[in-house]
Amino acid sequence: MSEIVYPPVIKTALALFKALNITFRVEGTERIPRTGGAVLVSNHVSYLDFIFAGLAAHPAGRLVRFMAKKEIFDNRVAGPLMRGMHHIPVDREAGASSYKAALKALKDGEIIGVFAEATISRSFEVKDIKSGAVRMAVAGKVPLVPITIWGPQRLWTKGRKRRLLQRNVPVTILVGEPMYPKRGDDYDKVTEELHARLAELAEKAQREYPEIPKPGEDWWQPAYLGGSAPTPAEAAELDRRESEERAARRAAREAAAEGANKDAAEGKDAAAG
Known part of the structure; x- marks a missing residue:
């Protein structure tokens, strides 16, 4: 598969993060398989999550193909980039074709990125998830790797103005232990376990985050930690x-x-x- 677009995009993003002095805490990257397919399942707190989730696989030398809503591919700027990076469009009214494309990529040894909550969590806590990621991992005979991101919501999230040039924002990326669901498992129970792992990683990232909100800026902090998020x-x-x-x-x-x-x-x- 030709990789003309993806590597330059990564280099550009890293250069921008350096210029903005965005600091990273990244843990568990050794859990990303260096070869073969895998389903990378991330929480969803911002419109930038696919960038940061993809960085988790960078130390392993892997590129993640994310499943993203079709509307992004229709954008005249983002669309060519998404297609050039071989991400997978998802039409929510005709999901079979995107599932088939993702499964083929898994069997070809690719890592597929999934936001199992489907949409950004306004509460910044992990929402209910469906069993699609588990079923995909089983069908592809690949591991399921949970990952949590925290911090990018301060740059751009649902219902807030973009602050893409905000400086000095810490970003936490935590990769959890892989799961190995198999045919015959109770997919609903495996999904519950996946949700529990994502929630545990998210709480760890939130409680150990190196900054607390400034007065009037607690919108990005979850309510259970005293923030004003819903x-x-x-x-x-x-x-x-x-x-x-x-x-x-x-x-x-x-x-x-x-x-x-x-x-x-x-x-x-x-x-x-």
């Missing part, structure tokens, strides 16, 4: 409202398109008559 219940309600609003907008677009098609058809019939 609680998991509050975050779930915000997600529910957002989902309903998105569905309403989609329905309105579809209705408008259907109306336009109907008008065009009637106009054509009238012209023919």
Whole structure:
């Protein structure tokens, strides 16, 4: 597979992090397989998580192919980069093709990156996850590697202005012990164990983070540590409202398109008559 885009992107990101004096605490990178396929499962606190999760595999000399929503690939700037790095687009209304592409990549010895929470956690605690990552690891006969990231939410996260040029932000990346699910396992129980490991890593990263929020800046700290981020219940309600609003907008677009098609058809019939 040609790697014209991915290595320069990594070098550029590392140079930018150095210029911004972003400091890293990275632990457990020796748990990333140096060869063969694996499913890397990360928590999700920011729009930049794929960059930092990918860095966890850098010491092992590996490139991670992330599964990301199709809309990113449709962006005229991000799209060519995502395709050039051979990431995998996910159409939530037609997920079978993306699953098939990911499984093929696993069998070809690639590392697939998955954000099992699907969307960014507004509470910054690990949300409920589904069994897709576990099933993928089983089907590909590869290990499942949990990873937690903490800190990038201060740069760019849901509901907050981007602060991409903010300096001196510490970033924590913790890689957990690999899991080896196999066919015949109770996938729901394995998923619960995966969630527990992600949550444990996340709490460790949060409690041991080298900075505490300044006055008025505690929005990036989870509620259980005294921050003003939404609680998991509050975050779930915000997600529910957002989902309903998105569905309403989609329905309105579809209705408008259907109306336009109907008008065009009637106009054509009238012209023919």
